[in-house]
Amino acid sequence: MDVISYKKICIFKDGEKIEKEDGIIVEKPINLYINNYYYVTLMCLPQNLKELSVGFIKTDGVIEKFDEIESISVLNEGVYINLADKNREIKRKESALTSGCGRGSVHISLMHSENLKKVESNKKFLSGDILSNVNKFNKESSLFLETGGVHSAALCGNNIIVRMDDIGRHNAVDKVIGYGLEKGIEFYDKYIITSGRISSDMVIKASRINLPLIVSHSAPTSLAVDLAKMCNITLIGFARGNRLNVYTGFERIV
């Protein structure tokens, strides 16, 4: 599917009016079916739909492990996931509309502390390594970010393992998580760089995959910081140039 659509636009500049063709980032509704039941519609940039769906059903709490999935097919505007367990009841729970920047939908039950898992990881990360990956991440994305207004996320070890784009910051993160799950990558010694702000739902996603560190060049919210503390997750914001702010789990950054 195309990710850029060309349309005639009209530019006003210093009072002058110019018509031209311009590339606009594509947003599509993608229906996700699990065991042939309709589960949810994701509005997204229609690329890496397999990764998006896998990451979404993991962070949404449908599956624990990737091998619960028997098959995935992407057909037109639908993604069809068959679970090994054919009798699994597929129903989305009551949801909260999160905000961050748009509204993500997370299960209200996840907002209760008893449902949040503590991340188990003794991994330490070097501040210099993080900044070097952030600067690489920003450099690579600048053009696309400027022209398309998209969000990006990257899964990192010592280096950037994979980066993905989407019109939604949650989708971009789900895409790199889905990629990691498919490749059998363990998350306990990895981190995610996101172009978006860190709201509570981002921390919930990290807790779901045992990820010890989230890095953003933007800010976290107070609830993200509180949940991250509870979940033993390190949050880094305002990571740019030669500086970064650590909000929780200071001991993990050296």
Add this chain to the structure above:
Amino acid sequence: MDVISYKKICIFKDGEKIEKEDGIIVEKPINLYINNYYYVTLMCLPQNLKELSVGFIKTDGVIEKFDEIESISVLNEGVYINLADKNREIKRKESALTSGCGRGSVHISLMHSENLKKVESNKKFLSGDILSNVNKFNKESSLFLETGGVHSAALCGNNIIVRMDDIGRHNAVDKVIGYGLEKGIEFYDKYIITSGRISSDMVIKASRINLPLIVSHSAPTSLAVDLAKMCNITLIGFARGNRLNVYTGFERIV
């Protein structure tokens, strides 16, 4: 409720490590009850909760007019709306997770064209006036945007009528819509400036309130452009300094 929370953070700069207190933007779950039934949880910046709730239930399709609301009370972390119609069935419909930048939740039914109303308005807007309001809007918000990473929206006539902030771009827009509804302001000759990108759900909100123009300093998505055409809504993106891009409804901008 506080909108900034102070926490100890740790800054790494050029390899040096400094501890300090820093202000972090507050994110809270706000439960919205309609006729004493739980309707939804909004993750938001806890200020202007009345406006947020009114704007939300209007753009979510619960009410058509403000006077369907008998009373609103804000208590602790809940907003309680009583409708004049006590027997109204309160149930959220099946929803799509939109993306824009996070994920908003809009009713799938709204994604079908037959449910989208065409905006009725012959109003013309001067490109110079729009740019002047956008530049005022950006100037006023720059500090808060930088420190807190929040989104803002403004409702504009000839000048900015009101501006509101939130951690979510949808929430900020709902807040200024709620303000307008409460004050009995007609939207057919107004426009909204948003700090966020324009995704399909923003256009759906505009269609719901008969708003002819959405302005952003960022980009629209392809679906937003397509829906805006269908709904007779003008979309302006990349409005900055002395220039703006008009994506639909060119004739409205002079």
